[in-house]
Amino acid sequence: MWSDTSLRTSTMTAVPRAAATERASPMTGFLKVEQLAKAYQASKPVFADVSFEMAQGEFVCIIGHSGCGKTTILNVLAGLDTATAGHCFMDGREIAGPSLERGVVFQSHALMPWLTVRQNIAFAVKSRWPDWGTAQVNAQVEKFVAMVGLSHAIDKKPSQLSGGMKQRVGIARAFAIQPKMLLLDEPFGALDALTRGTIQDELMGIVRQTQQTVFMITHDVDEAILLSDRILLMTNGQDTDQGYKPGGLAEVVVNPLPRSRTRAQLHHLDGYYELRNHIVDFLVSRAKAH
Amino acid sequence: MKSLSLNLRAAVVTLLLLVCFVGVWQLATTGPSVGGSSAGMTPEEIEYAKMMGKDPGAQKSDGFPPPIEVAKASWAHLSDPFYDKGPNDKGIGIQLAHSLARVGLGFVLAMAVALPLGFAIGMSPLMQKAFNPFVQVLKPISPLAWMPLALYTLKDSDVSGIFVIFICSVWPMLINTAFGVASVKRDWLNVAATLEVSPIRKAFQVILPAAAPTILTGMRISMGIAWLVIVAAEMLVGGTGVGYFVWNEWNNLSLTNVIFAVLLIGVVGMLLDLMFAQLQKAVTYVE
Numbered sequence: 001m002w003s004d005t006s007l008r009t010s011t012m013t014a015v016p017r018a019a020a021t022e023r024a025s026p027m028t029g030f031l032k033v034e035q036l037a038k039a040y041q042a043s044k045p046v047f048a049d050v051s052f053e054m055a056q057g058e059f060v061c062i063i064g065h066s067g068c069g070k071t072t073i074l075n076v077l078a079g080l081d082t083a084t085a086g087h088c089f090m091d092g093r094e095i096a097g098p099s100l101e102r103g104v105v106f107q108s109h110a111l112m113p114w115l116t117v118r119q120n121i122a123f124a125v126k127s128r129w130p131d132w133g134t135a136q137v138n139a140q141v142e143k144f145v146a147m148v149g150l151s152h153a154i155d156k157k158p159s160q161l162s163g164g165m166k167q168r169v170g171i172a173r174a175f176a177i178q179p180k181m182l183l184l185d186e187p188f189g190a191l192d193a194l195t196r197g198t199i200q201d202e203l204m205g206i207v208r209q210t211q212q213t214v215f216m217i218t219h220d221v222d223e224a225i226l227l228s229d230r231i232l233l234m235t236n237g238q239d240t241d242q243g244y245k246p247g248g249l250a251e252v253v254v255n256p257l258p259r260s261r262t263r264a265q266l267h268h269l270d271g272y273y274e275l276r277n278h279i280v281d282f283l284v285s286r287a288k289a290h
Numbered sequence: 291m292k293s294l295s296l297n298l299r300a301a302v303v304t305l306l307l308l309v310c311f312v313g314v315w316q317l318a319t320t321g322p323s324v325g326g327s328s329a330g331m332t333p334e335e336i337e338y339a340k341m342m343g344k345d346p347g348a349q350k351s352d353g354f355p356p357p358i359e360v361a362k363a364s365w366a367h368l369s370d371p372f373y374d375k376g377p378n379d380k381g382i383g384i385q386l387a388h389s390l391a392r393v394g395l396g397f398v399l400a401m402a403v404a405l406p407l408g409f410a411i412g413m414s415p416l417m418q419k420a421f422n423p424f425v426q427v428l429k430p431i432s433p434l435a436w437m438p439l440a441l442y443t444l445k446d447s448d449v450s451g452i453f454v455i456f457i458c459s460v461w462p463m464l465i466n467t468a469f470g471v472a473s474v475k476r477d478w479l480n481v482a483a484t485l486e487v488s489p490i491r492k493a494f495q496v497i498l499p500a501a502a503p504t505i506l507t508g509m510r511i512s513m514g515i516a517w518l519v520i521v522a523a524e525m526l527v528g529g530t531g532v533g534y535f536v537w538n539e540w541n542n543l544s545l546t547n548v549i550f551a552v553l554l555i556g557v558v559g560m561l562l563d564l565m566f567a568q569l570q571k572a573v574t575y576v577e
Contacts, residue, residue, distance in 0.1 A: 080480055098483040110477035114499045114575040123495065127485035159576035177485070 030056040030213060031077075031181065036086035037246070038072050045084065046072065046237055048246040059207060059214045061224035063279065064234030065288045068247045070217045071185055077215060078104045078183050091180060100128050103174035105184045109166040111158040111173075117145060118154045121173045128177040144176040145169075147206060164195035171203060175210070182207075184216040188223065200226060201263055208259075221279045226266055230254050231279065236288045250286065253279065312357045319356040355546040363546040364553075378538060380530070382551070386558065388530035392448075392523075393516045396455025400512065404460045405505070408467025409493065412501070418468065425465065433458035433519050437526055447527040454523045459512035466508025470501030502573035510566035517559045532558075 031054040039045035047069040054060050062070050075081035077088055079098035088095040090102070111120050121141045126132065132140075145154050148168040158166050167187055174182055187203075188196040204227055207214055218224050224231045230252055237247040257269050266272060294302075331339070355363075371383030411417045433454045440450035474497050482492045524533025532555055539547035 078480075078484055080483060098480075098486060100484075100486050102484065104480070104484045106477055106480065108477055110475075110481050112478055112481070112496070112499070113577045114502075114573075124481075124485055127487050127491075157576070 029053050030058075030091060031215070032087075032089040033073075033077075034087045034089075036073065036076065036083050036088065038069055038076070038081075039084045039246075044237065044244055045246040047234070047248045048085075050086070050249050052232060052249060052252065054213065054215065056213050057211045058230065059216070059228045060230050060232060061216050061218050061228035062232040062234060063218060063221065063224055063283065064247075065236050065283065068234045068236040068287070070234060074104075074183050074185050074215065074217055077181075078102055080104075100177055101180045103177055103179035103182050105167075105170045105174045105182070105187045107186045107189050109158070109170040111166055111169055113158050116155050116157055117150060117161070117169050120158070120169060121145065121176050124173045124177050140176060144172040147175065148172045148202060162195075164191050164199055167191060168199060168202070171199075171206075175206065175212070181213045181215065184214060186217045186219065189219065196220075196223075197263055203227065221276055221283070222266070224279070225255060225257065225272065225275055226261065226263055228255055229259070233279065233282050233287065235286065238288065250282065315357050319354050355549065359546050360549045360553075364550045367547075367550060377529070382532075382535065382554065385530060385532050385535045386554070389520050389524060389532045390558075392451050392531065393455055393513075393520050396452045397459050397513060397516055399452070399456045400459035400463055401509070403456075404463035404508075405467055408464045408505075409471050409497075411464070411468040412471025413497075418472065425461065429461045429465070433515075434522055434526065437523070447529060451520070451523045451527050451531075455516045455520060458519045459516045462511040462515065463505070463508040466511070467501065467505045470504030470508075471497055473504075474500040499573070499575075503570065503575070506566065506570040506573055510563065510570060513562050513566055514559070517555075517562055521555060 033050060033052050036050040037045050037048040039048075046067075050069075050073065052060075062073065064070050072081055072083075076083045077090075077095060079095055079102070095102075111117075112123070115123065118138075118141055121144060122137050125137050125140045129137075129140075142151070142154070145151055148171055150165060150168055150172070153161060153165060158169065161169070167190075171187065174184075188199060191199065200223060206212070207227075214227075216227065232252055233250045235247050235250045238245055253275070255275065256271050257266070257275070261269060367382045371381045371386075373379075373381040374384060407421075411421050436454055436457050437450060440453045441447065444450050444453060478496055478500055479492075482496045487496065520531065521533035521536065524531035525537045528534050528537070532551055536548055536551045536555075539545075539551065
């Protein structure tokens with residue numbers, strides 16, 4: 001109903017025209033993932049034949065159970081891991097190793113605890129623009145710290161910040177280097193529900209404003225629906241009667257809700273519950289062998 | 291009593307313990323005089339005893355010194371620490387300076403070797419495995435066991451002393467540096483990688499600060515061992531230093547000076563340790 005696995009991508013029949021025009025004109029194939037596979041044991045690849053494309057300015061979430069290889073895909077895109085087979089291209093160039101063109105927000109924020117917020121972000125900014133003077137670096141740092149609303153805590157160490165604030169700093173650091181693409185590895189996984197909501201709103205505001213291309217891992221269906229333009233659903237590898245079947249991309253769901261949605265009115269939107277039920281059904285019944 | 295802070299109460303107990311200890315020491319050293327007394331002796335007998343070199347009236351000083359004697363000697367040493375009256379009579383300040391210079395030099399040399407090598411070992415699992423047997427065999431060797439080899443090859447007692455300090459300081463520093471570098475959080479290295487940080491910058495701005503608390507712990511252990519070893523080494527090598535001072539005063543049968551030197555070694559060792567504790571505090575971070 002929502003999508004067709006053979007077609008890989010599908011659109012809602014009930015897509016409001018407004019939603020389509022609202023989207024920034026996409027440059028298709030900005031990011032291309034072709035036939036990606038990862039195997040720790042040659043006979044049992046974790047996932048295989050994963051192919052998808054992303055347009056510039058698009059927000060894509062990937063959902064799946066633990067162990068399906070979401071993080072591996074993200075790490076391959078970041079250049080921190082290598083795939084067993086397949087290729088990834090960004091902006092026409094193959095991804096081989098980490099790059100400043102792709103900012104990463106880590107699940108565990110990964111701030112350096114011996115540096116203050118300012119120094120943490122300055123470290124990234126200096127890496128991006130080594131020729132910049134102190135004033136220029138500072139201006140950039142202050143701009144992005146202000147963007148996540150942490151100007152008052154700019155000279156604090158990460159240990160003096162709450163979990164949500166730390167994650168905000170991680171996001172600010174990734175945005176501050178102005179990468180072509182942002183990779184988020186379950187950035188709100190460790191946060192409580194209230195904090196998570198606020199930061200989701202902030203992230204959405206920043207992404208809409210900067211037209212940032214984002215690839216994000218999440219376990220939270222509502223988070224995916226709120227933030228993303230498309231949602232990739234992944235299955236785990238499983239032993240079937242016909243032998244082992246590696247995990248992979250089961251389907252790609254296009255989010256039909258208007259892009260101007262907010263967290264507060266999300267559940268009042270037409271089509272929200274159908275979309276949510278579809279994803280939850282997938283996770284419960286199809287994603288994993290029980 | 292309840293309103294007093296813990297620190298103050300601890301200080302009171304410390305003081306009480308000290309008073310008890312000094313009191314027991316005093317009591318133990320004021321036993322009956324070895325020479326006996328002249329009471330009940332005829333003048334002729336006293337005269338005879340004096341002629342035999344056993345003056346009953348004279349204060350015997352060859353027993354264990356009471357605290358007051360040690361205090362007096364300490365005051366004398368500390369009030370004129372830098373005199374130099376030839377090779378066997380130098381002020382305690384000069385002796386200490388010699389010991390500290392040896393320890394400092396050996397320690398700096400050990401740092402120059404252990405920190406870069408520890409970095410290399412910590413960064414590469416291959417090097418870690420390759421170096422492990424050497425470290426495991428060399429580490430448990432008493433540094434003084436190297437002394438004959440050092441004296442033979444280096445042909446200089448002063449340099450040999452420095453070498454012994456070097457060899458005993460190098461292992462804890464090497465092991466801790468390698469461990470600290472090897473256990474830098476993957477996340478921080480990933481951050482550095484995604485930011486395309488150069489290897490040099492990564493080493494100095496990510497790995498070094500991340501491993502600094504572990505490295506400093508190794509240095510603190512090394513300094514403790516070095517200060518233990520220097521006394522023994524100087525007893526063997528002779529010439530200068532607090533170790534030599536202790537040995538020299540033993541030969542003079544001056545237990546008072548030996549006790550003074552022993553206490554001084556303890557105090558200086560404590561100060562060195564405090565110094566490293568402060569350094570450690572400065573580089574420690576809370577996660």
